[in-house]
Amino acid sequence: MIFEITNQVRVTDFKEGHKWYEALLNKKADFIPHDGFAEWEIIPGCWLQVAEGTPSEESGPLRLGVTDIIAERDRLVNELKIDEFEIYSREEVSAKWGTFTDPWGNRLGLFEYLDKKEENDRIKTILGV
Missing domain, CATH: 3.10.180.10 (2,3-Dihydroxybiphenyl 1,2-Dioxygenase, domain 1)
Structure with missing residues (x-):
């Protein structure tokens, strides 16, 4: 049974990426478990993760x-x-x-x-x- 969904995007500059996604989603991150990673629950059970790293091409x-x-x-x-x-x-x-x-x-x-x-x-x- 699938009951939640999480999607991750990667950014090369986490500080700027975190700020950019806060503006996009118009809210602060819901969960920041460690440096270089933040999560927002967009709607119940649907999460967007922003992680420091190399973005995936063509995704x-x-x-x-x-x-x-x-x-x-x-x-x-x-x-x-x-x-x-x-x-x-x-x-x-x-x-x-x-x-x-x-x-x-x-x-x-x-x-x-x-x-x-x-x-x-x-x-x-x-x-x-």
Whole structure:
């Protein structure tokens, strides 16, 4: 039985990476067990680890669900100086999405459900409401 998920990205400069991911996730790390490693619980049972090391090439993207992709993109472009972050959609896909990279080359992204009822149902399910 799978009950949790953890994803790890690596950064060559941990101090800057830790700060960058705090801004991305808009919160302090939940767990810092030792130097060069921090973890955030993004939603219950879903963890993002940032570790000092060599980033993996061509991995990802790790896409995070948001309720307003344009507002989040604008915040990230302003706060983190992300240059390339276009938002895409296709008629047959029930979400819009965008992909960007962190300063170490890790591919990340955001997505937003187009159907707000579906989005609210997913949020309630995930949070156990």
